[in-house]
Amino acid sequence: MDEAGGEPGLLHIGAVADRTELSLRTLRHYDEIGLVRPFQRSEGGFRLYSEQDVERILLIRRMKPLDFTLEQMRELLDSTHDVAQPDPPAEAREKLRELEAIAIARRSALEQKVAMADEFLARLRSLTSAAAPDDPGRRTD
Numbered sequence: 001m002d003e004a005g006g007e008p009g010l011l012h013i014g015a016v017a018d019r020t021e022l023s024l025r026t027l028r029h030y031d032e033i034g035l036v037r038p039f040q041r042s043e044g045g046f047r048l049y050s051e052q053d054v055e056r057i058l059l060i061r062r063m064k065p066l067d068f069t070l071e072q073m074r075e076l077l078d079s080t081h082d083v084a085q086p087d088p089p090a091e092a093r094e095k096l097r098e099l100e101a102i103a104i105a106r107r108s109a110l111e112q113k114v115a116m117a118d119e120f121l122a123r124l125r126s127l128t129s130a131a132a133p134d135d136p137g138r139r140t141d
Contacts, residue, residue: 009050009051010039010040010048010049010050011048011049011050011054012046012047012048012049013027013028013038013046013047013049015049016049016053016054016057019054020054020057020058020061021061022057022061027047027057028047030057030060031047033070035060035070035073035074035077036053036056036057036060036077037053038053039052039053056077059076059077059080060073060076060077063076063103065110066102066103066106066107066110067106068099068102068103072099072102075095075099076095076096076099078092078095079092079093079095079096079099080096083096
């Protein structure tokens, strides 16, 4: 039996949440706003997702740390769909290039923040290793 309780190749929302590391609430929200709708629903009304749905959700998840808006996520999904078609429109490729430029800039900003965090941690480590427990000049209050 598969993770959808008998529906071949389809996954219940819980299995999708586990695979994508997103909450059930987030997945339901994506469905409600039409960002990623499940492939179908079971007779009982449960959301059933295809592998293609999961891939779209994973693409969105990768955009989240870069602070893309829901609208930008929608544009990316639309553009990736369009460029996969025969004779894709030039606008779709241009939109993907635009989103790539945004992602590059945001990644660079994150790298700078990580470098600053590393410097901060190195400073904390040097301070804590310099203050030995039996150091008479160490404050204990």
